[in-house]
Amino acid sequence: MATAVRPAPRAAAETAFELPRQAPLLLRLARPWLRNPLGLIGLIIVVVFVVAGVLGPALAPHDPRALGESPKFLSPSFDHPFGTDRLGRDIFSRTLSGARLSLTFGALVLLMGFIPGSALGILSGYFGRWVDYLIQRSGEAWTAFPQLPILLTVIAAVGPGLKAVVIVVAIGAIFGGSRLLRAVALVEKHKDYVLAARSLGGSEGHILRVHIVPNIMPYILVGASSVFAVAVLAEASLSFLGLGVQPGTPGWGIDLADGRGRATEYPHVVLFYGLVISVVVLGFNLLGDTLRDILDPRLRGSR
Amino acid sequence: MLRYTLRRLSWLPIILFGVSLIAFVVLRTLPGQDPATAIAGQGATPEQIQQLRDQLGLERPIFPISVTRTAVVVPAFHVHAHSQYSEWIGNLVRGDFSREFYSKKPIRDEFKRRFFPSFELVAMSLSISAVIGIAFGILSAVYRNSWLDYVVRLTAVIGASVPEFFLLTLLIVIPSRVWNYSMPVGGYVAPWEDLGRNLRLFVPAALVLGFAGSAGLMRLVRTTMLEVLRADYVRTARAKGLSGRVVVLEHALRNSATPILTALGTSFVAIFGGSVIAEVILSIQGLGLWFFTAAQQRDLTVIQFLVVYTAFVVVIVNLIVDLSYAWLDPRVRYN
Numbered sequence: 001m002a003t004a005v006r007p008a009p010r011a012a013a014e015t016a017f018e019l020p021r022q023a024p025l026l027l028r029l030a031r032p033w034l035r036n037p038l039g040l041i042g043l044i045i046v047v048v049f050v051v052a053g054v055l056g057p058a059l060a061p062h063d064p065r066a067l068g069e070s071p072k073f074l075s076p077s078f079d080h081p082f083g084t085d086r087l088g089r090d091i092f093s094r095t096l097s098g099a100r101l102s103l104t105f106g107a108l109v110l111l112m113g114f115i116p117g118s119a120l121g122i123l124s125g126y127f128g129r130w131v132d133y134l135i136q137r138s139g140e141a142w143t144a145f146p147q148l149p150i151l152l153t154v155i156a157a158v159g160p161g162l163k164a165v166v167i168v169v170a171i172g173a174i175f176g177g178s179r180l181l182r183a184v185a186l187v188e189k190h191k192d193y194v195l196a197a198r199s200l201g202g203s204e205g206h207i208l209r210v211h212i213v214p215n216i217m218p219y220i221l222v223g224a225s226s227v228f229a230v231a232v233l234a235e236a237s238l239s240f241l242g243l244g245v246q247p248g249t250p251g252w253g254i255d256l257a258d259g260r261g262r263a264t265e266y267p268h269v270v271l272f273y274g275l276v277i278s279v280v281v282l283g284f285n286l287l288g289d290t291l292r293d294i295l296d297p298r299l300r301g302s303r
Numbered sequence: 304m305l306r307y308t309l310r311r312l313s314w315l316p317i318i319l320f321g322v323s324l325i326a327f328v329v330l331r332t333l334p335g336q337d338p339a340t341a342i343a344g345q346g347a348t349p350e351q352i353q354q355l356r357d358q359l360g361l362e363r364p365i366f367p368i369s370v371t372r373t374a375v376v377v378p379a380f381h382v383h384a385h386s387q388y389s390e391w392i393g394n395l396v397r398g399d400f401s402r403e404f405y406s407k408k409p410i411r412d413e414f415k416r417r418f419f420p421s422f423e424l425v426a427m428s429l430s431i432s433a434v435i436g437i438a439f440g441i442l443s444a445v446y447r448n449s450w451l452d453y454v455v456r457l458t459a460v461i462g463a464s465v466p467e468f469f470l471l472t473l474l475i476v477i478p479s480r481v482w483n484y485s486m487p488v489g490g491y492v493a494p495w496e497d498l499g500r501n502l503r504l505f506v507p508a509a510l511v512l513g514f515a516g517s518a519g520l521m522r523l524v525r526t527t528m529l530e531v532l533r534a535d536y537v538r539t540a541r542a543k544g545l546s547g548r549v550v551v552l553e554h555a556l557r558n559s560a561t562p563i564l565t566a567l568g569t570s571f572v573a574i575f576g577g578s579v580i581a582e583v584i585l586s587i588q589g590l591g592l593w594f595f596t597a598a599q600q601r602d603l604t605v606i607q608f609l610v611v612y613t614a615f616v617v618v619i620v621n622l623i624v625d626l627s628y629a630w631l632d633p634r635v636r637y638n
Contacts, residue, residue, distance in 0.1 A: 038457075144621060146576035149613050152598035153326060156606045157333040160599070233466055240468045241583060241595065253468075260472055264479040274469035282464035289460070 032294045039290025045283025046225075052096050053103030060093035064250045075268060082272040085259055091269065095276050097250035102232045102280065108166050109231040110224060113173025118220055121178030125185030126208060132182070139175035147172060151238065160243045162235075169234045173227050184219045188212055218295045225288035229281045236277050252277045304629060311622050315615070322614040323395070323607065327388050330603050331365045363387055391607065401604045410608050413593065420491045421578060421589035424512070427505055428574045431513025432520060433567060439517075440524025444532060445551055455521060462518030467577050470511045471584045488586050508581045516574045523566040527559040534558070560631045568624040572617065 022028065033040045057064065062080075067087050076083045082091035124132035147168070154164045188194065189212070197207045236253030238244040245251045247258070252273045259269030347355075364386045373379045394401055402409055443455035478484040487504050494501040531537065532555055540550045579591030586592070590609065597605035 144572065144617055146572045146613065146617070148576035148579050149594060149610065152579070152594050153329055153606055153610055154333075156598040156601050156603070157330045159601075229464070233464075236466055237468055237580065240466075241580070243598070253466075256469065256472065263472060263476045264485075267476050267480060270469075270472055270476065274466070274472065277469065278461075278465040281466070282461060285460050285464050 033290070036290045036293065038286050039293075042283045042286025042288075042290060045279060046287050049099060049280050049283065050103060052099035054100075056096045056098075056100045057093075060090070060096045062090035062093040064089060064093040064097040065248070066090075075266075083266070083268040085255070085269050086262055091255075091272055094250045094255055095252070095272055098252045098255060098273070098276075099280075101245060101249065101251040102235060105162070105166065105235040106228045106231040109170050109173050110227060112166065113170030114177040114224055114227045117174035117177030118181040118223065120174065121181030121183075122185045122208070122212065122216070124178065125182035126189050126204075126212070135175075135178055136182070139179055142172065142175050147234075148237075151243070155243050162245050165235065165238045165244050169231055173231070176227065176230075177223055180223045181216065181219065184216045185212065188216055218291060222288050222291045222295065225284050225291065229284035229288070232277065232281055232284070304626075307629065308622075308626060311625070315618055318618055319611055319614055320392075323392060323611050324388075326607050326610040327365070327391075330606060331387065361387075391604070395608075395611070401608065403602055403605055410605060413605075414590070414608075414612075417588060417590050417593050419493065420587050421582065421591060423494070423501075423505055424509060424578050424581060424587065424589065425571075425574055427509035428512035428516060428578070429567075429571055431509055432516035432570050432574060435513060436517035436520025436566075436570070437524055437563065440521045441528055441551060441556065443521065443525045444528035445547075447529065452525075455525070459518045459521040462514055462521075465515075467511065467515050468580050468584060470515065471508070471581055474507050474511055475584075486585070491588050504585070504587070508585055508587070512574050512577050512581055515577060516570045519573070520563075520566050520570050524559070524563055527562045528555055531555045531559045557631070561628055564624050564627055564631075568620060571620055575613075575616070 023031075033043065052059070062069065066089065070080065070084045070090065080090050080092060082095060085091055085094070120135060124135050151165060151168045154168055155161075158164050193211060193215075194207055197211050202210070235244060235251070236256075239251050239253035240257045242254075242257065245254055247254060256270050256273040256277075259266075259273070263270040364381075366386050366388050369381045370378045371381065391401060399411075403413065439455045439458075443452045446452055475486050475488070478486060486507060487500065491504070492500045528551075532551075536558075537550060537554055540554050541547075545553075578589070579595055581587065582589045582591035583595050590612075593605065594609050596602075597609065
């Protein structure tokens with residue numbers, strides 16, 4: 001028995017066939033973000049918004065609903081970073097708590113509208129036929145009509161409230177999601193990996209679940225980001241008009257409307273709510289744009 | 304071209320009929336507060352409410368045909384001679400727009416009074432949006448990756464993110480704080496009566512709506528132009544020594560006209576919706592404010608009328624967009 005120590009063959013093989021060195025996974029994932037500072041800003045805004053939405057009232061330094069605890073119309077100071085409103089409520093605390101309303105609303109639109117819409121879009125893009133035709137034509141009719149009149153009509157029927165607003169915005173998201181994902185699925189179904197999976201005997205259901213959906217996940221994220229932007233804007237606008245959430249509830253749109261009467265004397269009662277809405281929507285837009293640029297440079301700059 | 308226009312126009316009554324039917328279903332059959340109870344107020348007795356319902360015609364069947372479940376499997380169909388829907392649509396076809404639900408004022412008079420302020424606001428905003436969107440979209444594409452391009456692109460994203468109601472609120476707050484100038488709020492003066500006052504009311508509002516509407520347009524014009532500027536015929540045009548201006552305006556812009564027109568249509572729809580918010584904030588007595596107050600008061604006849612009117616406008620605008628495709632692009636015309 002030869003007991004001579006042999007050089008470890010595996011090590012040799014490794015050096016012989018070594019792949020080009022790759023940067024660590026984390027760095028590879030982070031690189032596009034570092035190259036797109038605007039996208040990174042968007043990502044940070046979105047993360048801060050979600051944290052504020054989940055923890056909001058717990059982080060607030062004052063009770064957002066407490067009346068008369070502080071003097072009215074205080075200018076921004078160290079104790080009240082955004083000042084106080086016409087009822088002496090702390091605007092900073094109300095802003096933090098208002099994030100929860102926007103986050104809940106966006107999540108509802110995502111769950112009730114965008115996700116079913118995406119599923120519908122993938123199926124109709126993949127299988128086609130008359131269902132596809134019907135969905136696309138209804139979507140075109142819906143988007144051709146201005147959204148605010150639709151909302152006003154539904155509100156005239158069922159009365160003001162967040163429920164009507166959620167339903168109308170969610171229907172819009174169903175059509176938006178189905179149009180985006182249908183286009184993606186149409187391209188995806190002709191790709192080689194689908195052909196390969198099919199020739200290996202994969203059923204259509206299996207191909208959709210295991211191959212197509214994971215491959216188009218990034219597009220779903222892009223769509224979700226822009227749906228969130230639209231939802232936050234819609235909730236704020238409708239609540240501003242007094243057609244959404246109940247008065248007194250902390251919410252950016254309704255609180256801005258509440259301060260409007262005295263805004264020329266005390267601009268801070270509207271300024272911070274408006275800025276926060278703008279920044280959050282901007283965050284979702286930047287995030288969506290950057291995700292799309294990373295995914296598909298050909299689409300750069302398009303909507 | 305004429306035949307195409309006529310064929311498209313023949314769809315108009317069908318679409319309006321469908322929209323009116325949907326509006327009726329939404330407004331009259333969805334569960335909500337009874338309009339009669341709403342007007343009668345809190346102290347009303349059930350008899351008073353019932354009387355009001357009779358007066359308003361709410362007791363009559365809603366649609367000319369109704370279906371009820373029977374003990375047998377086959378449902379029973381009922382035909383009603385004087386349904387709410389058939390009366391309303393019959394009057395509408397004859398040119399009678401009915402009356403407001405509560406005040407009983409003729410809708411036609413109110414519409415005439417409120418049409419022009421809204422028309423002026425939307426037309427002005429759309430022109431501003433088209434000028435800003437197309438001009439800066441082109442500049443941004445031609446001077447790609449310059450500081451101008453970055454400013455335009457950032458402005459476009461910001462314009463799509465800042466809510467219109469916030470900009471309009473600032474429109475009142477900022478001039479008052481900085482220049483001690485208060486925006487004229489409410490009160491409409493026709494341009495032929497007092498042009499100065501008219502413009503003082505409309506120009507700032509139209510600038511805000513136009514800016515918000517131009518955001519999407521700028522991005523689209525930029526992308527389309529970038530694609531077209533890469534085309535062979537643009538290279539040929541440059542190679543034969545045409546000036547940059549001629550290449551961009553004559554060759555590139557003309558060839559990107561169709562997507563730009565589509566985007567203008569979309570921009571119109573956005574501005575049309577945004578004008579409601581502007582009219583509410585600035586108390587402009589236009590159609591948008593009417594729609595808003597009618598929705599709050601559940602004035603069903605006004606809403607029905609305005610929904611059909613909106614559908615009419617949307618269909619006509621889409622028709623204009625499609626006809627201008629044909630006008631601009633011979634390939635569409637000869638197909």
